[in-house]
Amino acid sequence: MNDSAGPARKAISFAALLRDLREARSLTQQELAAAARLSVDAVSSLERGRRAQPQPHTVRMLARALQLREADRMALLSSLGRAGNVALEMPSRKRTPRTPSPSSVEVVGRDDEVAEIVDVLGTAPGRLVTLTGPGGVGKTTVALVAADVLAAERPGAVYFADLTDTAEPDDALAAVAHAAACAADTVTGLAEHLAGTSALLVLDNLERVTAFGPHLAELLTASPDTVILATSRVPLRVRREREIRIAPLGPSAAEQLFGERLAAAGAPPMGRGDDSAVTQLCRPTDGLPLAIELMAAAAARLGPPALLERIDTLTELPVAGPQDLPARQRTMAATVEWSCQMLSPAAQRLLPRLSVLPGSFSLDTVDAIAAPDAADAPDAADAPDAADAVGAVGAVGALAELIEHSLVARADDAGPVTRYRLLEPIRRAVETLEPAGQENVRRGVARWALRAGREHGARIRGRGDMAAVERVETDRHVLRLGFDHLVETGQYNAAAELLWWVWLPLWMTGHTHETLAWTNRLHEDDLSEHGRARWLMARAGSNRVAADLFTTAERAMRLAERIDDTSLAAEAAIFASAAALRLEDFDGSQTLLARAEVLMKKRLDVERDVWTAVNVPIGYGDGALLRGDRAAAARHWRTAADTARKLGSEFSVPAVLAECAQAARSEGRLDDAAVMLAAAAELSPLQDERPRTHLAGVAAAVSADLGDVASAQWWEGVAGSEPAPGSDQLGERLRELVRRAETVSGRD
Structure with a gap:
């Protein structure tokens, strides 16, 4: 027996043999793909x-399309080794359908989602829900x-197919057909098999084979009574999809x-302090x-209070997830x-760079950290270089991709600028995956912070822009x-x-303690x-x-005058x-205000320094109030509001008065x-949520100090209520607050 042909035959790879057989029949890859009902990419990947x-059904389809003689067919199969033996199985062999198994654990908090899925799939045949x-x-x-x-x-x-390990549409089709106990190699064949059955296909983990989406749309067209429920970390992006x-x-x-x-992990009954720890x-x-399951497993071993003491220092929990979960789901890092x-790429x-940012962040911040080699000098913030521009363009697409993959989410902030965030378990996992480059990120954040501080601070001082005040407050952690x-x-x-640009908006929004910590x-x-x-x-300002x-x-004023910063x-x-007013030095206070007024009129362009122009009359109003002349105080505050309006400013005199009230x-x-x-309430309607919340919060605190618990609770309700109580009711409540305060202080 001559064995020389055996080793020579085995030395030829499946890829090379397939290419030789195709070329021997003068077929292009496109022609072979069409005959085998495969994609051109699939044929190309096999030949390279x-x-x-390849899946057994793929080999059979290729052999049929190439019209191979038995010897060539066996040679092609032999080049695959054991996988070729599987391909030799007859497609008519009896198959057993695979149906979904019930969840192995009790499901909590998902009634609404399940009801929506059942409603959509139950009322609209031919539907694909992902x-x-x-x-x-x-x-x-x-x-x-x-x-x-x-x-x-x-x-x-009802059929179930786990597509975790599939990466090609043809392989996914084979897996779905196998789950449905079908030997079909094509979408048409699978549709014929499902015809008249009102089938539900549950397709799990489609994220690695989203290119299978068009095939599913084709299947639903050919089998209109079929419905598909898929899971994926990204949508499939086909028009039939919900x-x-x-x-x-x-x-x-x-x-x-x-x-x-x-409890399932065998932890002892929770003690008195465990509820708070949980x-x-x-x-x-x-x-x-x-993440909850992993945290609970660790807490079951260490105890909730003990785990809580160390949670901030742990990069990974000390107990892995259940062994019956896939390896990719036993830790958040693996997931x-x-x-x-x-x-x-x-x-x-971008993802590990975003993990450095605390809390939520805006697209501007993402742009700032996208370029890895930003110059360290803060002066570079004056004019972004070309690297920043290129990084910004790439950052938008990269962020959109991270959102689509559910790694970044839209934040719940209802502000004027859309914000994004990483879920905390994802942030911690990303930090363990790639800690490198944090210094470059922090450098980029510093450049962005200085640039944003200048921009927002100039808008606040120059135009009294309250939207900029909100931006500073929202971005304060960054x-x-x-x-x-x-x-x-x-x-x-x-x-x-940077501190000087942002301290004023932080003061206006009640974050003086944080500002003081910065100054320290x-x-x-x-x-x-x-x-x-x-x-x-x-x-x-923070004292x-x-x-x-x-x-x-006073030291700041004298030093600013010496360096000619008017x-x-x-300010x-x-x-x-x-x-000086708080120290009851009324004359000294008036002198200082007059000094600020002279500087404003002689040296400043008030249309570009609205903050000073408005706060001088506010200061005169404070002085009048402390002298007991409330009518004069009201006139000065009205002048401040009129000045802001005349200058076309959005400056909120009521917001400043509310902060002054907090100080008083x-x-x-x-x-x-x-x-x-x-x-403050008379100068501005309180139908907008933010000023109403600020004022109502101070009013609640004043009521509590006066011992009026019922009124304090009412004002706390106003702070979060929608719609707001009417202006008349708010006005009457504030007048009642004034009367009660006067009684307690002995002025009544």
Whole structure:
């Protein structure tokens, strides 16, 4: 027996043999693909060896299309080794359908999603529903529960296919056909098999084979009674598709699931302090069921309070997930890594950079951190270079891709600018996947923070733009990250500049404690004269002690005058005047206000420095109020509001009065605080949520200080109510607040 042909035959790979057989029949790849009912990409991948283990049905289709003789057919199959033996099986062999199994754990908090899925699939034959959401959110679990409900209406016609390991549409088609106990090699054949059965196909984990979407649309056209329920981390993007996003669980459902999984893990009954610990442990899970299950498993071993003590220092939980879960779902890092494998290089590069940003972020912030080699010098923030421009263009597409893959979500912020966020478990997992490059990200954030601070600060001081005030408040955590980097890298004057630009809007929104913490990071000996003047002004504005405020503001004013910074000098004079009032130095206060007014009229273009123009009459109104002349105070505050309107400014005098009322309350002047709140309400209708919330919050605090618990509760309700009470009712409540405060203070 001559064995020489055997080794020679085996030395030829499947890819090379397939190409030789095709060329021997003078067929192009396109012609072979059409004859075999495969895609051209599939044939090309096979001939290049990219698909080394084709599915058995694919081999049979190729052999049929090439019209191979038995010897050539056996040679092609032999080149695959054991996989070829599988392909030799007769397609007519009896097959067993695969049906979905019920969920192995109790499902919590998904009744609404299941009801929506059942409604959509039950009323519209020929429908494709795709459940999308981040890894670990429970898409498969929800799909199984919905399929169990629908199975009652489709007995014997519900099929389940796990497409996790498929990467080609042809392989996905084979897996679906196998689940339906069908030997068909084509969509048409599968449709014929399903005809008249009102089948439900449950297709799990389609994210790696989204190119299968058009085939599913074709299947639904050919088999109109069939419906498909798919799960995928990304939508399939076909017109028949109805996407239903599976969101993380709410706080109540999250705690319920945590408790159930804790008990299932054999934890002892929870003690008195465990409920609070469970609530706090659920927060970093952001409602992701997988993260909750992993957290509960760790808590069952360590105890909830002990785990809570260490949770901030853990990059990964000490206990992995259940062994009956796929390996990719036993840790959050593995789950996120699975998603990252499907991302483009640009999205893979952006994701770990986003994990450095605390809280939510805007598209502007994403642009800033997209370029990896941003110059460290803060002056570069004046004019973005070409690298930033290229990075910004790429960042938009990369962010959109991350959103589509459910790795980044739209934030719940209802502000003027759309914001995004990473779920906390995803943030922590990404940090463990790729910690490199954080320094470049922080550098980019610092450049963005300084640029944004200048822009927003100029709009606030120059035009009284209240939208810019909101932007600073919303972005304060990202701005703080930039400020920290400037301090840590020794860029003290740049840090002082950023501090000065943002301290005023932070003061206007009640974040004086945070501003003071920023100022404590700097030391005046490290600053230039200009930097020191800015630092002193921010420190004065965040100081609640009148004597310290006066001394610091006066120092800032004198230093600003010496370096000829008129705007800063006027700002410092206004705050020094306010401090003098608190110290009952009425003459000194008037002198300082007059000084600010002279600077404003002689040296400033008020149309570009609205803040000073408006706050001078506000200061005169405060002085009149402290002298007991409420009518004069009201006239000055009305003048301030009229000035803002004449200059076309959005400056909110009521917002400033509400903050002044908070300061008066902290000093025990509850009657003055009530008068300021009443004046604020008269100057501006309180139908907009933000000013109403701010004013109502201060009014609630004043009511509580007066011992009027019922009124305090009413104002707390106003702060969050929609629609708001009518203007007449609000006005009467504020007048009543003034009367009660006067009675308590003895002025009545």
